[in-house]
Amino acid sequence: MTESSRPSNSAPIGVFDSGIGGLTVVSELRRALPQERILYLGDTARVPYGGKSAETVTRYSRENSDLLLTEGAKMIVVACNTASALALPSIAHHYPVPMIGVLEPGAAAAVKATQSGKIGVIGTRATIASQAYTKAIHRLNPELSVNAIACPLLVPLIEEGLLDDEITEAVLRRYLAPMLGEGIDTIVLGCTHYPLLKGVIAGICGPGVSLVDSAENCALAVKQLLGSDPSTELTPKLDILLTDSSEGFLRIAEKSLHLTIDSLSVRRAGT
Amino acid sequence: MTESSRPSNSAPIGVFDSGIGGLTVVSELRRALPQERILYLGDTARVPYGGKSAETVTRYSRENSDLLLTEGAKMIVVACNTASALALPSIAHHYPVPMIGVLEPGAAAAVKATQSGKIGVIGTRATIASQAYTKAIHRLNPELSVNAIACPLLVPLIEEGLLDDEITEAVLRRYLAPMLGEGIDTIVLGCTHYPLLKGVIAGICGPGVSLVDSAENCALAVKQLLGSDPSTELTPKLDILLTDSSEGFLRIAEKSLHLTIDSLSVRRAGT
Numbered sequence: 001m002t003e004s005s006r007p008s009n010s011a012p013i014g015v016f017d018s019g020i021g022g023l024t025v026v027s028e029l030r031r032a033l034p035q036e037r038i039l040y041l042g043d044t045a046r047v048p049y050g051g052k053s054a055e056t057v058t059r060y061s062r063e064n065s066d067l068l069l070t071e072g073a074k075m076i077v078v079a080c081n082t083a084s085a086l087a088l089p090s091i092a093h094h095y096p097v098p099m100i101g102v103l104e105p106g107a108a109a110a111v112k113a114t115q116s117g118k119i120g121v122i123g124t125r126a127t128i129a130s131q132a133y134t135k136a137i138h139r140l141n142p143e144l145s146v147n148a149i150a151c152p153l154l155v156p157l158i159e160e161g162l163l164d165d166e167i168t169e170a171v172l173r174r175y176l177a178p179m180l181g182e183g184i185d186t187i188v189l190g191c192t193h194y195p196l197l198k199g200v201i202a203g204i205c206g207p208g209v210s211l212v213d214s215a216e217n218c219a220l221a222v223k224q225l226l227g228s229d230p231s232t233e234l235t236p237k238l239d240i241l242l243t244d245s246s247e248g249f250l251r252i253a254e255k256s257l258h259l260t261i262d263s264l265s266v267r268r269a270g271t
Numbered sequence: 272m273t274e275s276s277r278p279s280n281s282a283p284i285g286v287f288d289s290g291i292g293g294l295t296v297v298s299e300l301r302r303a304l305p306q307e308r309i310l311y312l313g314d315t316a317r318v319p320y321g322g323k324s325a326e327t328v329t330r331y332s333r334e335n336s337d338l339l340l341t342e343g344a345k346m347i348v349v350a351c352n353t354a355s356a357l358a359l360p361s362i363a364h365h366y367p368v369p370m371i372g373v374l375e376p377g378a379a380a381a382v383k384a385t386q387s388g389k390i391g392v393i394g395t396r397a398t399i400a401s402q403a404y405t406k407a408i409h410r411l412n413p414e415l416s417v418n419a420i421a422c423p424l425l426v427p428l429i430e431e432g433l434l435d436d437e438i439t440e441a442v443l444r445r446y447l448a449p450m451l452g453e454g455i456d457t458i459v460l461g462c463t464h465y466p467l468l469k470g471v472i473a474g475i476c477g478p479g480v481s482l483v484d485s486a487e488n489c490a491l492a493v494k495q496l497l498g499s500d501p502s503t504e505l506t507p508k509l510d511i512l513l514t515d516s517s518e519g520f521l522r523i524a525e526k527s528l529h530l531t532i533d534s535l536s537v538r539r540a541g542t
Binding site for chain 2: 044045046047051052053055056125126152153156157159160166167170171174243244245246248
């Protein structure tokens with residue numbers, strides 16, 4: 001990309017996720033960078049990514065990134081832990097704009113937060129199988145102990161809106177019991193849906209455990225990356241593209257996250 | 272299609288589903304038609320279909336059917352209630368081989384089974400929203416009362432292998448309580464995953480409620496359609512194509528359904 005074709009400051013920050021969960025990242029971006037335009041792409045036609053292979057998640061991530069670039073994004077935020085773990089390292093160098101995921105910022109925050117040296121990570125089956133969090137934490141401090149557990153039922157429970165429900169609590173207790181028994185003092189919420197369960201998780205873990213919200217840490221990393229070159233847009237907008245027209249969970253997320261959506265349209269990513 | 276290019280008797284029955292759940296139909300086909308070759312396509316790269324729009328499910332169903340035809344299928348079984356409800360009516364006439372879904376056979380069996388005249392239907396969000404079961408039942412007998420409820424958490428619970436688990440039971444009790452309170456005596460298991468929960472559902476409903484297994488009734492309809500022209504294959508095979516290489520749930524289904532899989536490969540459906 002030549003200097004002349006570089007997107008201007010007022011171009012949108014492009015954000016993609018397998019579905020709607022990445023709006024937790026948008027919510028944090030809004031707070032950290034209130035003047036930025038945001039273009040969010042939710043690949044709802046192929047959601048979820050969490051049980052799929054690295055090859056398939058990489059293909060989808062490239063198609064999503066291509067679409068955001070076509071729409072003029074000045075940077076791409078991979079607001080999906082599965083795509084950050086499985087696809088981002090191999091595709092980032094293909095693109096002429098900065099790409100940032102949720103994984104490295106979350107790992108760095110966890111390393112900073114732990115005092116016992118024992119960190120728990122929860123995520124989708126694909127994220128946990130990739131060991132991406134464990135490797136990212138160990139790159140920062142190889143002495144730390146990491147207990148990573150796949151929690152594949154949490155996304156469906158959240159998408160059903162069971163955010164404060166005894167069934168969700170029972171499922172969480174079962175997932176978390178082993179790591180709590182091992183003395184972890186920090187848990188990385190390694191899926192962008194999970195901040196919607198922060199309250200329930202904090203209730204189960206008690207005050208001795210810090211919850212690291214990958215959405216929040218990703219937004220801070222984006223702010224740092226934009227540095228002294230932020231947008232000066234006076235009417236920052238949130239435009240949403242979905243790849244399928246079903247939008248049930250969008251309303252749950254919009255309400256829980258207090259987001260104002262300026263436009264919503266359906267667009268096909270890839271082929 | 273000319274007579275000379277018509278697939279021979281020994282050509283496979285093509286079966287597709289959004290994922291692995293349709294293997295419950297394969298299991299019943301094996302029992303009803305032990306000498307048939309079966310080619311199963313699970314669209315695991317885009318699973319699940321149950322929360323997606325009619326337009327997207329129709330596109331996927333066409334791509335799956337095209338692939339099965341390319342592989343020489345002599346008929347196509349849509350072993351997915353969501354695709355049977357949303358896509359089959361509009362695509363069946365495009366294809367030169369017979370197509371059969373799980374919905375009409377299940378509706379017919381329910382109409383036959385009920386004595387109280389009150390039928391319950393459980394299925395995915397998309398299947399229930401389409402009202403396809405209610406309409407199919409009312410085409411056969413408009414006097415019957417139909418209580419249809421979306422149970423979107425059941426597929427993820429089944430895919431996690433929680434077939435006999437207190438969490439699954441708690442979720443089922445919550446979904447079924449309203450219809451049981453209204454005096455239904457028949458429940459259609461309107462998703463090909465659900466036969467894997469038949470035991471738990473029967474335990475909750477008690478002996479006064481008949482469970483209509485759409486997989487079983489679909490297999491009987493296929494047998495009737497093939498009529499006096501069955502395969503005489505001596506070594507019937509089950510070949511499986513998946514669109515993504517993740518296959519965790521395949522092993523759960525294989526074990527629960529006592530299936531022998533002769534070959535497994537990954538193939539991209541559509542574009």
